[in-house]
Amino acid sequence: MKSILGIGNALTDILAVLPDDTLLRKFHLPRGSMQHVDMETGDKIWSTLKEIGVKYVPGGSAANTITCTSIFGMPSGYIGKIGNDDLGNLFKSTMEQFGVRARMLYGTKSSGRCMVFITGANAERTFADYMGSALEMGPDDLKPEYFEGYDYFHIEGYLVQNQDLIRTAVRMAKDAGCIISIDMASYNVVESNEAFLHSLVDDYVDIVFANETEARAFTKLERREALEELSHHCDIAVVKVGKDGSMVQSGDEYHYIEAWPAATIDATGAGDTYAAGFLYAHSLGMPLRTCGEIGSIIAAKVVEVIGTKIDVPRWRDAKAEIRKLIAAAGK
Numbered sequence: 001m002k003s004i005l006g007i008g009n010a011l012t013d014i015l016a017v018l019p020d021d022t023l024l025r026k027f028h029l030p031r032g033s034m035q036h037v038d039m040e041t042g043d044k045i046w047s048t049l050k051e052i053g054v055k056y057v058p059g060g061s062a063a064n065t066i067t068c069t070s071i072f073g074m075p076s077g078y079i080g081k082i083g084n085d086d087l088g089n090l091f092k093s094t095m096e097q098f099g100v101r102a103r104m105l106y107g108t109k110s111s112g113r114c115m116v117f118i119t120g121a122n123a124e125r126t127f128a129d130y131m132g133s134a135l136e137m138g139p140d141d142l143k144p145e146y147f148e149g150y151d152y153f154h155i156e157g158y159l160v161q162n163q164d165l166i167r168t169a170v171r172m173a174k175d176a177g178c179i180i181s182i183d184m185a186s187y188n189v190v191e192s193n194e195a196f197l198h199s200l201v202d203d204y205v206d207i208v209f210a211n212e213t214e215a216r217a218f219t220k221l222e223r224r225e226a227l228e229e230l231s232h233h234c235d236i237a238v239v240k241v242g243k244d245g246s247m248v249q250s251g252d253e254y255h256y257i258e259a260w261p262a263a264t265i266d267a268t269g270a271g272d273t274y275a276a277g278f279l280y281a282h283s284l285g286m287p288l289r290t291c292g293e294i295g296s297i298i299a300a301k302v303v304e305v306i307g308t309k310i311d312v313p314r315w316r317d318a319k320a321e322i323r324k325l326i327a328a329a330g331k
């Protein structure tokens, strides 16, 4: 079985369900927005939410993807930076519980966290992120031996803000012989790091995952044309279009893959799990259409649950559906 290493911001979601918008107003957070807060505000918010009752879910985009590849059975590793505190310990031990080889680095600040206010009848989410130690990860933290023995290296786009870190990471990954994939994360990440991202993709990246808005920000083109353009810059380009499915292109080979049927309640984590399914299938040498289909199956499970963790019955269903596809592809 091929192995995968991921790198990302090691963040723990702190989720609180609130009766109304009072706390959003208190902390000046527009409902539905995502804001970065400093340590002082971050601590105030956390202690206020704690009194109401919170749920802790270690995550971050690449960590979610890597947890998922580990559950698929791929030997999976993760690099991220935490603080020397309870939240950091929770992050590390949760990754390890899922079988991930967690190479945690320690920063001077407290562990990064994403405080999520869930309000209103539609369970709308408002985010206050405190990045803490996660932002302290730098090129000097990396060592070539961290990459040795891995076949794939997956980067979450949020890290692209730290260009020196990513440059060092991809060089080490290429030297170790890894296939390199990136999830573009968000259109504002793409917009604010355009030149760097273009050279990164041209020089190092083999597989690009982008949703529609990220693909547009990168290419200034729409869906199909954006995919075509992306595919000229990497081996495999993937553009995801939510419930409308996904498109995959490699050279002249093109596939449109419908979304797998799902009773959607919360789309959080769809992109991260799609990438995990796709990479897992790719590591088994599956055809590109099957890679996209396996990504779609596992993404369809995560949209049926609240949050980013798929429950055991849904994992069982997904694995059974995937086994059938793999058997059919092998015929």
Ligand SMILES: Nc1ncnc2c1ncn2[C@@H]1O[C@H](COP(=O)(O)OP(=O)(O)OP(=O)(O)O)[C@@H](O)[C@H]1O
Binding pocket: 185, 210, 211, 212, 240, 241, 242, 243, 244, 245, 246, 258, 259, 260, 261, 262, 264, 267, 268, 269, 270, 271, 272, 274, 295, 296, 299, 300, 303
């Ligand atoms: N409502 C849905 N029903 C079924 N499958 C879905 C649904 N939403 C997303 N998916 C699947 O998940 C894949 C990725 O979702 P999406 O296009 O939303 O990516 P994304 O924007 O990167 O997601 P994220 O917000 O998690 O980063 C889709 O290509 C599709 O296969």
Ligand SMILES: [Mg+2]
Binding pocket: 183, 185, 186, 211, 271, 272
């Ligand atoms: Mg995404």
